Amino acid sequence: MNEIVLFWFRRDLRLEDNAGLWHALSSGYKVLPLFIYDKDILDRLEKDDPRMYFLGKTLRRIDLGLRPVNSSLLTFYGSPVEVFKILIAKYVVKGLYFNRDYEPEAIRRDETVKRLFESSGIPVLSYCDQVIFEKSDIIKNDGTPYTVFTPYRRKWLSLFSREKIKPFPSESLKNNFAASDRSDLIMPEHLGYRCPEFKVNDPVLDEEHIRHYEKARDYPAQNGTSFAGPHLRFGTISVREVFRRTIDVSQVFV
Known part of the structure; x- marks a missing residue:
């Protein structure tokens, strides 16, 4: 069985200029891309939540972008930990890559996932992609966080450089995706969501x-x-x- 790394799409639903995806595709291993409909999040949403239409449309676009390189987006519904247990058992996984999320619930989820992988001796690598600076990058001289926006903004601008917005050209490494059999993409409609089309x-x-x-x-x-x-x-x-x-x-x- 071929060795692969996993890339977990979350709040970074694109193949272009994606920091974590670029690092995964540069790892030397083929990359298996996946998205998990997190049961704990989705079960709190109304069945006519309009965001689900946008999500489904976006996942289909990613999947279509992978077809020219004989790959596809794997989609799952459930607890991320349980999904990853299945993937670890099925593949020779050499690493998990994702971009960091800063919501408290997401941080707790990611720590649980990280413990699972580390207990199997598999490295977990996460990257800054959603923001320009990490929270810990913009602090006062005494090491405490800012509580007023104007001085925070001044500090932000003083630390900003063009280097911070250089692209991660993940789209140029598409040939490094793992070949996979065409799997049926799970769409929100399959999970009971009513997704009328809107612009x-x-x-x-x-x-x-x-x-x-x-x-x-x-x-x-x-x-x-x-x-x-x-x-x-x-x-x-x-x-x-x-x-x-x-x-x-x-x-x-x-």
Whole structure:
């Protein structure tokens, strides 16, 4: 059986400029990509939650992006720990890669998963992808966290450099995905969710739009917003890309 590493998609649902995915694809092992519908989270949602339509559409897009390299997105429903027990038993797993999540519940979940892998002697590697700086990077000189935004922002800007928004070109390493048999993609509808189709605007980050964003965003009659909110929430666009496309045009995004 071939040795592989796992990449766990969470709030980073894209194949492009994905820090953890780039590291996994650069590991020297073939990468098996997966997404887990976390039972503990989903069971609290209403069955007509509109986010589930966007999630399903995004997972299908990732799966379609993997087909040209004879790979596919593995999808599961259940407890992440139980899913990973199955995968560890089925494959020769040489590592688990994912991007860090900072919600308290997610941190507890990830610690539980980490203990499972480490008990099997399998390394777990996590990366900063959702934000530009980790929380511990932006602290006062006495080592305590900021409680007022303005001095926090000043410190943030003083530490910022172009190096922080360099892309991780994971899309250029697609041939390093593990070949896999076509599996049926689990969609939200299969889990009982009612997902009527609705329009989700693509992010609007062209120079002219960004230049007028600070004023236009306050007028609902104008299409003045960036529409980037849901894409940043689900990670369909990299926060680094947003900065690369906006920082020289307007500081309002900082």
